[in-house]
Amino acid sequence: MQFHVDSYTREYINKTKHHLYIKPAAPLKKAVAHYTITFPNYELPVSDEPTLQLIPDVSGCFVFDFARGRIKVWGPTTKVVGVANDLNTYPCRFFVEFLPGGLYQVFGKSIREMVDQEYELKNLNYNLYDLIHTQLSKITTFDELVDLMDKLLCQEIKKHPIESPILDQIEHIYSQHIIQRTSDIAHTLGKSERQLNRCFNKYIGLSVKKFSKIVTINHLIKDMNHKNLLDLTFDYSYFDQAHFNHVFKEICETTPTEYIENLSDFYNEFYKF
Template sequence: MLLDRSNNQNITTKYNLYVTPHEILRPYISAYNILFPDKNMLSEKYTLIPDASGTLSFVYDGKSIKGELWGASIHPNMIGSEANNYYFLLLIELKPCGLFQFTGIDQKELSDLRIDLGEVDKYLNTSLCNIIEQSIDVNDLVDKLNTTLLSHMSNVYRTNTIINMIRKINENNGLLHVKELSLLEHYSERHLNRLFSQYIGMNVKLFLKIMRINSVIKELQKSQNSFTFIAQQAGFYDQSHFIKDFKAICGVSPMLYLKNMSDFSN
């Protein structure tokens, strides 16, 4: 069985795998992150960078499986020392609006919260915990996750509008103002904020800021360009403003982030 390492020769002591979900699920799920950690796999300071997305988290401590719902992230979340203590972790990493798609709950009530998934959706929690317990290997786990989550999806037509807005924002690396988005979508700014609050868990301005900072992080990871150049490309023409926004989202300055990049997940 998957959770029994002694019977699974494919699982090494340290195991961290990202698997793409079924094609229909991809607008809502970024990846299945499957981990078999040990005491030293992650830095104690390992931190999740906010990306305005939620997560369905499942951990196995050697005795039982526990499911949690993590609301859309708007603050850094340090998980390293906690994660290293488990035998197995499954993180269903959602995209913005994904948590609404599978729960139908107003997301403004869940932002940055970590709560027992069973309190929100007992059926989904039981189904996914059973899948983890009964799966033979990783491939079997992924197949069963896809089947269960496809059957559990809410009406996709309810989220099509917001998904299309998110796509436009991502295509512009967050470089849109609320007023511009309002004109593009033919919604009032007030109504846009209402939609984003309900489906994502935050207002439009904060969502745009998080997307801009995430686009900067991607450039910092792959580019040799200077902070100043990358910040200007992201629409930050005042370096002090850029550093302030970066620290507000990531919890550290850009320089400290680069120095300790392995301590962060994005």
């Protein structure tokens, strides 16, 4: 089974030379960041580097492999993930890119054990996998696939809501670019730091500190195109450039300078942040 990118005919967030980003249905706005279609573009060259480095995004995703009839599930990532750079040698792929907490709303289980892990959807939620797999044999366009995923995911997230005060704080951290203090958030919610971290580990798989640190790096990367490293150091409240370099390398496994020099070898989820 193969889908062609041109079979998606509706509005989208953005289209690049190899990616089409699509907004999910409104009820999914707190669970799904976007759908992504990747497609070959034989008129444009791609990097000669055989591996593409994915920056950690603390969210997770579904990856549809139409050729093999598989749907993979990536848990939230806290490490750089290397994937084959096959954009011009592989047919279209389809991704469901979740927001932090989105995987919990689909599976209703602690996300802690899913961090930096890869699964088959049929082993995590067979009913959902079976519904998708059965319908895939009946549809031929990405328009229909987006409608199907909107419908099925809307049904799933109703079963496993996240308590509003916690979800509000997750969203607040995700939308900010300054590392948040666990003690401040715990005080706001009337919880101990231990209770708060237990909630964050359950819903998104990470402690408050780790989550905030990775989110901040992702926001910072978006600013690299128009700010120098010294300005970024102070804009993002690092103690000094040595501290900034240390945290950046901890998350991205390379220095900021090396990252800028090798941009084509990295992929960052700009439309999640």
